[in-house]
Amino acid sequence: MPTLMRFANCKIAMYADDHQPPHFHIEGRGWRVLVEIETLRIRAGDARQADEAMAWAKDNTALLVESWNRLNRRS
Template sequence: MVTLHRRPNWKISVYAGDHGVPHFHIEGPGFRCSVAIATLEVIVGAVPRRVLVEALGWAAERQDELQVTWRELNP
């Protein structure tokens, strides 16, 4: 697992050996979701709206970096 962004109560990570479409995880205490990198749509799970908006804003500016990290960890 690589943590790419961290806030006080949540983080964005990409896991090695993961499955499905290229995605990242938004995780915090009591919540977790997976988000498709290409579309920034939530695949599964749920997070507080405030966290989702902030995380997707960060991810929208770094989709290329997220894709590269996914490919490195999931060849």
Template sequence: MPTISAFYGILIQMFWQDHAPPHFHALYAEHEAIVDIRTLGIIEGGLPRRAMALMLEWAQDHRAELMENWELCARNRSPKKIAPLP
């Protein structure tokens, strides 16, 4: 699963040809959250409060790029890297 961004110990990843709805995986230590790109709702799992806030702030700022990467992955193409939080 390609890592498309990493910041503050949080990894953002996407699978090729993954199931709907459009989503990404956020990993922090032993925690994982699966996040709906369209709503930024948590589909499954969770992160500690501070990591969750940082991840959601990042996702809000990069939602269009996340959807573009989702489309690339759906076509079995490599997603593009997305800038981390500053």
């Protein structure tokens, strides 16, 4: 699972050949959040500790889409 960006308390990662809809993971020590790329809707987890990562994702949606398409060629 490639790490796309690291922050002080978490990282943004994406799995290859993952399930739909296109999404990414924010992972910190002992917690994980699954976020839909298109809407930035939290699909699982608690994003209270992920403000910095969510702000980055909002500003880098095109990079997230590009990464999803590169890693998930089957879908």
